Amino acid sequence: MSWTKEGLQELVKTKLTDRLFAVVSNREPYIHVSSVDEIQCVVPASGLTVALDPVMRACGGVWIAHGSGSADREVVDDKNRVSVPPDEPCYTLRRVWLTKEEEEGYYLGFSNEALWPLCHIAYTPPNFDEAHWNTYKRVNQIFADAVLEEVGDSQAFVFIQDYHLALLSRLIKARNPQVITAQFWHIPWPNPEAFRICPWGEEILDGLLGNDLLGFHIRYHCDNFLETVRRMLESRVDNERSAVNRGGTTTLVCPFPISVDFHRIARDAAKAEVTEEMEEIRRRWELGDEFIGIGIDRLDYTKGIPHRFRALDKFLAKYPEYQERMVFFQLGEPSRIHIKKYKELNAEIDDLVEEINWKYQSANWKPIIYVREHLSPTTLLAFNRLAHFCIVSSLHDGMNLVAKEFVSSRTDEDGVLILSRFTGAARELTEAILLNPYATDDFAESIRKAIKMPKEQRKARMRKLRQAVEENNIYRWAGSIISELANLGL
Ligand code: F6P
Numbered sequence: 001m002s003w004t005k006e007g008l009q010e011l012v013k014t015k016l017t018d019r020l021f022a023v024v025s026n027r028e029p030y031i032h033v034s035s036v037d038e039i040q041c042v043v044p045a046s047g048l049t050v051a052l053d054p055v056m057r058a059c060g061g062v063w064i065a066h067g068s069g070s071a072d073r074e075v076v077d078d079k080n081r082v083s084v085p086p087d088e089p090c091y092t093l094r095r096v097w098l099t100k101e102e103e104e105g106y107y108l109g110f111s112n113e114a115l116w117p118l119c120h121i122a123y124t125p126p127n128f129d130e131a132h133w134n135t136y137k138r139v140n141q142i143f144a145d146a147v148l149e150e151v152g153d154s155q156a157f158v159f160i161q162d163y164h165l166a167l168l169s170r171l172i173k174a175r176n177p178q179v180i181t182a183q184f185w186h187i188p189w190p191n192p193e194a195f196r197i198c199p200w201g202e203e204i205l206d207g208l209l210g211n212d213l214l215g216f217h218i219r220y221h222c223d224n225f226l227e228t229v230r231r232m233l234e235s236r237v238d239n240e241r242s243a244v245n246r247g248g249t250t251t252l253v254c255p256f257p258i259s260v261d262f263h264r265i266a267r268d269a270a271k272a273e274v275t276e277e278m279e280e281i282r283r284r285w286e287l288g289d290e291f292i293g294i295g296i297d298r299l300d301y302t303k304g305i306p307h308r309f310r311a312l313d314k315f316l317a318k319y320p321e322y323q324e325r326m327v328f329f330q331l332g333e334p335s336r337i338h339i340k341k342y343k344e345l346n347a348e349i350d351d352l353v354e355e356i357n358w359k360y361q362s363a364n365w366k367p368i369i370y371v372r373e374h375l376s377p378t379t380l381l382a383f384n385r386l387a388h389f390c391i392v393s394s395l396h397d398g399m400n401l402v403a404k405e406f407v408s409s410r411t412d413e414d415g416v417l418i419l420s421r422f423t424g425a426a427r428e429l430t431e432a433i434l435l436n437p438y439a440t441d442d443f444a445e446s447i448r449k450a451i452k453m454p455k456e457q458r459k460a461r462m463r464k465l466r467q468a469v470e471e472n473n474i475y476r477w478a479g480s481i482i483s484e485l486a487n488l489g490l
Contacts, residue, residue, distance in 0.1 A: 003475035021061035025161035028065035067095030105135025144171035170210030277382035304393035311443035
């Protein structure tokens with residue numbers, strides 16, 4: 001069965017009846033920023049918000065998140081709420097305010113310098129700092145207070161997102177045991193050997209086991225989690241039911257591969273403004289009939305951006321006939337820039353782009369065009385449609401929605417996806433050219449294969465990729481989670 005927005009709405013009506021539906025995440029879906037003399041509303045580069053926004057548009061309810069924009073306070077009411085999306089308001093965004101120190105300790109510090117590298121096997125060591133951990137705990141309580149303000153004593157269904165809020169479910173239930181919580185962990189869960197170095201690992205596991213349901217993208221991450229719990233916590237792990245019983249409460253642990261709103265992206269990609277933007281890009285960069293490659297990423301060391309540049313370098317060296325015939329656009333959204341590792345990554349990328357371009361460029365051509373800025377959804381769709389090939393070369397990635405967005409936007413059934421085997425998406429998108437981003441020579445061959453792939457083959461593969469995303473769309477993801485909770489008799 002193909003899931004639709006209407007199908008999800010129906011399910012919510014019948015299963016959640018009159019329960020309030022609340023989503024909680026660190027990142028907010030709409031950020032208000034001051035620019036010159038107006039307030040702009042920006043959509044962040046975030047897989048999580050791309051995925052959850054259509055669900056909230058369908059279900060309504062309240063989304064509680066950190067208000068991180070410079071003009072966020074100016075647009076909320078006296079309860080810190082604002083209706084979104086700005087073009088067709090249909091749910092409430094409740095903003096949580098954090099001080100700079102709280103943001104530093106909880107978001108930059110514990111979430112992104114400790115948990116992020118701990119869960120992604122990308123060979124960046126985590127930094128465990130007790131002060132960050134204490135702030136993380138305090139901020140989880142701040143979020144819990146905001147959730148409780150929104151849900152009161154009701155039997156709400158609270159859907160918690162990601163690794164920033166591992167302690168939240170227990171904090172909420174301590175004050176309102178009627179609340180049902182599900183949590184989705186958007187990043188990989190590592191094997192127990194990797195996880196056990198976390199000094200507060202037991203508290204994190206215990207916090208997550210406060211949920212009725214815990215979701216990961218793929219079965220492999222669920223199995224890693226169950227095995228970690230079995231080794232580190234006193235509890236009963238039921239592998240057959242994929243559940244953990246601890247202190248009399250049960251948490252079901254299941255895979256739910258996240259996705260995108262396939263039809264909405266396809267519709268938006270076909271809009272006249274996207275076609276005009278494609279023309280604008282061609283004009284701006286003086287493009288002729290070169291093969292166009294794209295990479296669209298948050299600038300993060302897990303995305304394998306230097307690895308893809310090294311492969312492009314190899315490709316151009318080995319197949320010089322493609323010099324002046326291929327242009328690669330790297331579109332990079334700055335991210336977590338106050339963390340040292342991210343600063344180092346930015347410097348490495350700048351150096352590599354400069355070095356590769358210097359090596360191959362001619363009077364009117366250079367192989368890599370690096371755009372390091374926030375781009376609008378229209379511009380990103382235009383690049384997706386212009387590309388002959390799109391590279392996703394993550395060293396480790398829970399899912400990767402850039403790959404699914406690329407596929408959804410290709411209503412022409414053309415374009416080749418080059419995709420790292422180390423993404424959750426590779427389990428579903430098997431018609432992509434799958435690769436190991438560390439294997440530079442093979443990577444260079446994959447670029448050649450993408451460029452040389454005959455049209456009929458491109459079409460056949462893209463058609464299958466599109467079928468996979470259309471079927472496993474975001475409404476199926478949300479619907480499966482809600483159905484699973486309903487099966488539990490909650
Ligand atoms: O993919 C993991 C993730 O945390 C998402 O949940 C989020 O959308 C993305 O990374 C962006 O990160 P941040 O919110 O730190 O900008």
